[in-house]
Amino acid sequence: MVKKVAIVGAGPSGILLAHYLLRRGDKYQIDIYDRLNDPRLVKFSKSRTFSIALNDRGMNALRKIEGVEEAVKAISVETTGSINHKKNGKMRRMQRKKPFLTADRTNLAIALLNALTQKYDNSRLNIHFNSKCIQVDFAAKKLKFEKLDEALTPISEADFTVDYDLLIGADGVHSVVRESLLTTEFFECNQKYYRNDYKTIFLPNPNEKPGVNLETGKIHSWILDPNTAVLLVYQLDGTISGVIYFPHKKNQIVGLSTSEEVLQFFQDNFPEVAQLMPKEEAEAFLARPVSSVLTIRCNRYHYSDSVLLIGDAAHAVSPSLGQGCNAALEDVAVFDKLLDQYSDDIALALEQFTINRKEDAHALAELSENASPSSSKLFIQFLIRQRFAKILHKIFPKYFSPSMRDMMDDSTLPYSKILNLYKGWISKFKKSNEKFLANL
Ligand SMILES: Cc1cc2nc3c(=O)[nH]c(=O)nc-3n(C[C@H](O)[C@H](O)[C@H](O)COP(=O)(O)OP(=O)(O)OC[C@H]3O[C@@H](n4cnc5c(N)ncnc54)[C@H](O)[C@@H]3O)c2cc1C
Structure with missing residues (x-):
């Protein structure tokens, strides 16, 4: 019998899982739901995105689906190492044994989405944007959604309910599916704020600025102290973007109140970054919210024979090691292997997923929290x-x-x-x- 799969979350892990399940033939009918607008149709929002470094783990999971590796490469920049810039102008280079790709998180999701809709029509795949999951009834296997308009405000009386055979919670760090699982017996989840927060930075092409020379194909970092640093990577269009991270408490960033103060802060602490920062970016930087980082540790990733958590919903970690997305993509390949091993017996594959993945996910959380x-x-x-x-x-x-x-x-x-x-x-x-x- 065809299984009705509801995937909540059209992020990298949710979309890649749709690829893998649909590749298994007509055993699965897929519906993907995401609370946001279709990223292919809206103006690119800088406050919601950042660069992701994709390493062997992530790429291995991507390349198993025909055409996906090429699609991701087309929106990525090849990176061969990192350069740490010191305040005295000196540089420390770290060459990587293997180059890796860096891609913008939203562009990665779009590339995966385009590859998916090019391969499958709506006879087996339907994608519902502006649909926010608000409730899960595990006993009845039903999900309730709020329908949102383009401004992401709920449309009154447009709530709808769907049923499922298999529910995938791929809805990120603030997962509603995971929250709902807390009402089930013996499900435990520990969430902890990472000690550093971050803000994104978007700068124009450095090579257009006389006197600035930032090598392409490298991750550039400026470390003020172990808890405050700027990390920037080149984008496909030649611009450079990244984040500044800083301690959750006792930091100078939240106290900045004008664009002049922003520019002065960068001038005092990261002069090379200040050189590249136009006044408009200082204003935009000020307006962007500070983002906190949560680490999630769960005692299991499945419920009964019908619910699975993957990606950040199951095990979000701090970006300090650049592993979250790679681990999220790796989850999908692990689950697919279990489906092979257990001939699509969902109940067995779900149970084995928890057994296979928990030790590694908890280890990753430990490594990411204490990597430096x-x-x-x-x-x-x-x-x-x-x-x-x-x-x-x-x-x-x-x-x-x-x-x-x-x-x-x-x-x-x-x-x-x-x-x-x-x-x-x-x-x-x-x-x-x-x-x-x-x-x-
Ligand atoms: C600054 C920063 C830098 C990072 N750098 C790296 C890196 O270099 N390498 C790396 O591997 N990882 C990195 N990460 C981590 C990476 O972004 C995540 O691990 C990855 O995006 C997880 O993918 P996901 O599909 O599980 O979840 P997400 O990407 O979070 O996607 C979840 C989706 O679910 C949707 N959603 C949420 N709630 C609901 C709801 N109630 N109903 C419907 N839809 C919902 C969201 O709109 C979203 O589209 C970084 C993270 C940050 C913050």
Whole structure:
């Protein structure tokens, strides 16, 4: 019998899962719901997007679907390493063994969406934008949605209800599906704010500014202290964008109240970034909200034989290691493999998904929360250690493991194994971070 699948969330994980399920033949009828407007039809909103670095884990999941790797490459920039800019003008380069792609989060979703609608017509696939899931009835297998207008305000008396055989919660860090699961027996979810917040930055093409030379194909960083830094990457159109992250408490950013103060802040702390920042961007920066980051740890990702959480809904992590989306895409490939293994027996595949994924997702949360220490001394020690790890691994690959970052990005080694290899450092960093938070 054809299974009716409702995917809540048209982000990277939700759309990729639709690709994978539809590829399995006509066993699945897919409906995708998202609370936002169709991103292909609305003006690009800078406050809602940011760049995502896609490494081997994410790319492996994408390339299993014909045509998707090419579609993603077409909207991405190839990145071969990073350059850390010091205040005295010096630079520290980190060359990557394997290049990776950076893509804007919204453009990634659009590329996946276009590839999906080009392949499948509405006989098996329907996508409903402006549809916000507001309630789940697990016993009756029904979902309630609010219909929103273009300004994302609810249209009165336009609520609607749908039923499902399989519900996929791919609705991101603030997942309504996950929230609803809290009413079911023995479902536990721990959510924790990461110590740093962030704001996005969008700057014009640096090469058009005389005297500025920022190499293309690199991630550029300026580190003020272990908890305050600017990270920028080139976009396809030659502009450069990224984020500034800073401590949730005791930071200078939330106190800025005019565009002049914004420019002065960057001039004092990140002069090269200030050079590139026009007054309009300083104004836009001021108006953009500060974003907080939540880490999510759940004790399971399924309910009975009919509900699955994937991506950020299941295990959101801080962007410090650039793994959230890669892990979200990897979830989809893991679930597909389980469907193969259990011949599309959904109940078994769901149960096994939790068993297979929990240890790695929790390890990723631990790694991302404590990937770098708040103490400057430990931070420098760690950077030196990572540099040595790279050199030693290059000369004696049999005896020395790659650096933690290389293992995350250039391999598909399970996160739990990486945590195990680096548990000494991670526990040191955890202590340093707890001390930092206690003193705030
Ligand atoms: C600043 C920043 C930088 C990052 N950099 C990286 C990086 O370099 N590499 C990396 O791998 N990851 C990175 N990430 C993490 C990455 O963005 C996420 O892990 C990824 O987007 C998760 O994909 P998803 O599909 O699970 O969820 P999302 O991308 O959050 O998509 C969820 C979708 O669900 C919809 N939705 C939400 N609630 C409802 C509802 N009630 N009803 C209907 N629809 C709903 C939303 O509109 C959205 O479209 C970064 C994150 C941030 C914040």
